[in-house]
Amino acid sequence: MNDQGIGDRYQEETRYDRSGMGGRGLDWASKPSPFKTYPDCIRRVPIPELSKEEEISLWNVLAERRSLRNFTLQSLDYPVLARLLWATQGVTRREGSSLLRTAPSAGALYPIETYIVINRVEDLSPGVYHLDIGGWNLELMREGSFGQPLAAAALHQDMLEAAATVLVWTAVVARSAWKYSHRAYRYLYMDAGHIGQNLYLAATALKLGCCTVGAFFDAEINDILGVDGKEEFAVYMGAVGRPG
Template sequence: MPWNYRGIGWFVVFTVIVLSSLLLVKPYLPRESGGTASGEEIALPKPRFKGEMIVEEAILRRRSMRDYLPEPLKLEELSQLLWAAQGITSPDGKRAAPSAGATYPFEVFVVAGNVEGLEPGIYKYNPQRHSLMFIKRGDYRDDLERAALDQDWVGNAAVDIVLVAFYGRATEVYGERGVRYVHMEAGHIGENIYLQATALGLGTVAVGAFDDERVSEILGTEGRPLYIFPVGRV
């Protein structure tokens, strides 16, 4: 049977168009799961878009704080911190912190121990629904403290926010350069947490010294933890 070159040509053109479209939308497609959730979902209070402290004052007052009062955080405060870290800020799904190519390589985990209205446990933040996905019950702050080389502010904080990176989301698009972009993004998210905590009258500190594998094991994730942010009342 003779080849239909015209038909083959149109097929090739169609295939190229489809593949190109997939590459363009890939950063916006659902990501692989950062942890095994139990299926329980906790809706968070809606974040506020105006506060009592202007950004210039938050920048002026921002400090690393390691001493926290043994008082609980409000669920509204945790909600605001998570929104500042990775909350959705536009109709097309853009988030509070910039991300190269909108690849969003981070999952935000919460190790909660002393938050009003929230059972102690490990949770994962869902930016699209502004909710917490329940991972496992129990107060794991002491375990996280030991994994963080016995830095007691990790265990004394009301809650620990852990930034977990999935490098493949960035390297699939940018190759090895994507590793650098992931590290840049960690800084963007971290500063947002710092400034939001300051604006709320809370204290936090960026913790980078810990046993990566042990922290991943505690969280139940295959990602690479890059930052722990203990947060407490000061």
């Protein structure tokens, strides 16, 4: 990689330096909405209260965390999924209009949306759901089995079909670009990484298998979710199931 490629140019053109921090004012009137809801979803399912879990030390969880790609076809219980969702994006404090979460976010702008492909979770029909942060519900967007097309769209990684559920994270770039302009793209992926690590740690604590996935055919994943691929696009996924 001798030539200056797109990556180098991006890094160069989005760097902060002391001579070029002119500082542009924020246009509060055009601040994008902080999270999505789908009023026309097929059904809205409340997420259950957090169940009591066995205490396990953070240090053990960190030591045990591993990417596991072998899942049994056993279902997960909905309260277990609720715990995983809370670990990734649970609201832990309200500050003005900001809903602060378990995972950090650059500027507390939360550009990452969560979609959940349900393959096998008790009390939830298989389909594609969206996580409604404000109301803490799952919004059913598409009913049916999406494990196979999801796996195919992820370069045929069959674990995504065997997993009980797959969290798919998209980025709504305008939320971050409102403040950070092109530099926002750096932060989208960092935000997603924090969320992914929280999923790994929660899954480990619950003795579940987890593997995050960054290899996928972008347009195919975006189509499964029903996002346009421009204003909102898939950035990362996390498969969870009982370890095989």
